[in-house]
């Protein structure tokens with residue numbers, strides 16, 4: 001213990017010396033805040049943040065360090081240059097206070113694979129009606145139950161909320177117009193997908209394994225911009241053309257709900273054998289759809305949208 005205090009003293013002197021002339025990226029103010037924030041986190045080791053070789057003022061990268069316990073987020077809030085925080089794959093518990101998300105310098109937050117719950121709130125800085133500056137947010141595989149103030153995350157480009165317990169898509173999603181990638185897979189979401197139909201910048205959309213409703217493709221964001229789509233395991237209705245199964249793959253449309261799969265809407269390459277949409281015959285395209293899809297059992301013309309294509313979870 002005495003050794004440690006001595007070490008700290010020498011250490012501090014060293015920092016003061018260094019700081020007087022150079023531009024340290026882990027200054028003592030920020031280092032102290034960091035140590036306070038992780039005081040109740042077991043597995044945390046202060047030696048990871050020696051000013052000489054760390055960048056703690058700007059980034060905290062602690063992925064897979066076997067950390068457990070509760071972070072005192074209020075101290076991180078005071079780190080005014082913090083840009084990146086990665087605490088993924090640990091066992092951090094508790095809730096993130098709304099004020100954390102409004103750190104003005106913050107760009108990237110990864111809390112994936114922890115045990116964090118509660119609401120993703122947002123509390124602006126005093127006297128500032130601002131939005132969160134975060135561009136990349138990964139909250140995958142946690143216990144979040146609510147996205148109260150999601151509309152304040154207006155700068156988000158990448159959002160991974162997969163494997164949480166969100167339940168519903170708040171209307172605030174319509175404000176996330178810069179989103180390029182959205183993953184809300186396995187979030188136990190009910191309700192219509194129309195809420196996100198205005199997200200025109202999306203290139204990747206994974207809504208698989210929920211209980212969402214809506215009509216494909218009219219209630220969906222424009223398919224033109226999308227490079228990746230997975231709507232599997234939901235309760236949608238609509239018509240999927242072979243153009244779309246070709247583009248996104250058949251496994252993007254497994255157990256979707258009441259879908260009718262039809263041939264291409266663009267002129268067929270084999271006009272001698274045209275396939276009418278809604279044909280009661282199984283079009284040749286469909287034969288290669290995986291066997292476990294109930295499509296093979298129930299031709300589109302006879303299908304009951306609600307009874308077929310659901311998979312036991």
Ligand SMILES: *[C@@H]1O[C@H](CO)[C@@H](O)[C@H](O)[C@H]1NC(C)=O
Pocket residue numbers: 023
């Ligand atoms: C401090 O470092 C940053 C980048 O690390 C640089 O942009 C900035 O100009 C430096 N400031 C001073 C005073 O050297």
Ligand SMILES: *[C@@H]1O[C@H](CO)[C@@H](O)[C@H](O)[C@H]1NC(C)=O
Pocket residue numbers: 019027028029030057080081
């Ligand atoms: C450390 O950096 C912060 C943020 O730039 C600044 O407010 C604070 O004065 C610095 N502390 C020291 C001891 O240089």
Ligand SMILES: *[C@@H]1O[C@H](CO)[C@@H](O)[C@H](O)[C@H]1NC(C)=O
Pocket residue numbers: 025055058059083084
């Ligand atoms: C410190 O972190 C910031 C933010 O991630 C990064 O832009 C910068 O290059 C890093 N600087 C050093 C010296 O590692």
Ligand SMILES: *[C@@H]1O[C@H](CO)[C@@H](O)[C@H](O)[C@H]1NC(C)=O
Pocket residue numbers: 042043066068
């Ligand atoms: C992780 O931490 C727990 C206690 O918090 C400890 O029992 C376990 O051995 C640690 N695992 C590893 C791989 O360090």
Ligand SMILES: *[C@@H]1O[C@H](CO)[C@@H](O)[C@H](O)[C@H]1NC(C)=O
Pocket residue numbers: 103104125127128129130131133
């Ligand atoms: C409000 O927040 C924005 C972005 O976070 C920042 O650029 C701006 O300087 C802040 N304004 C005030 C008055 O603090």
Ligand SMILES: *[C@@H]1O[C@H](CO)[C@@H](O)[C@H](O)[C@H]1NC(C)=O
Pocket residue numbers: 088089112113138139140158159160
């Ligand atoms: C989020 O983190 C998880 C776990 O580390 C990872 O598998 C996933 O790819 C990340 N999501 C994004 C969009 O990077």
Ligand SMILES: *[C@@H]1O[C@H](CO)[C@@H](O)[C@H](O)[C@H]1NC(C)=O
Pocket residue numbers: 140162163183184185186204205206228
């Ligand atoms: C979305 O998240 C799920 C679960 O974490 C993952 O399996 C899937 O690969 C992710 N989708 C994309 C497009 O990364």
Ligand SMILES: *[C@@H]1O[C@H](CO)[C@@H](O)[C@H](O)[C@H]1NC(C)=O
Pocket residue numbers: 151152174175
């Ligand atoms: C979200 O967008 C709607 C209109 O599209 C607007 O009325 C509302 O003020 C926006 N919310 C925020 C928090 O910007």
Ligand SMILES: *[C@@H]1O[C@H](CO)[C@@H](O)[C@H](O)[C@H]1NC(C)=O
Pocket residue numbers: 190191211213235
């Ligand atoms: C799916 O959502 C509908 C309402 O849209 C609801 O009646 C049904 O119970 C939900 N099913 C599951 C498995 O959550």
Ligand SMILES: *[C@@H]1O[C@H](CO)[C@@H](O)[C@H](O)[C@H]1NC(C)=O
Pocket residue numbers: 211213235306310
């Ligand atoms: C699918 O949605 C319908 C209402 O549109 C609902 O009656 C039905 O229970 C839902 N199916 C499942 C499996 O949740």
Ligand SMILES: *[C@@H]1O[C@H](CO)[C@@H](O)[C@H](O)[C@H]1NC(C)=O
Pocket residue numbers: 237238239259260278300301302303
């Ligand atoms: C799918 O086909 C059935 C039977 O032809 C029809 O009743 C249903 O309305 C079709 N669904 C859509 C979304 O076109």
Ligand SMILES: *[C@@H]1O[C@H](CO)[C@@H](O)[C@H](O)[C@H]1NC(C)=O
Pocket residue numbers: 208209229230231232233248249251252254
């Ligand atoms: C879509 O999600 C389902 C269910 O999780 C999965 O089986 C399928 O492989 C996924 N398809 C793609 C293209 O990712």
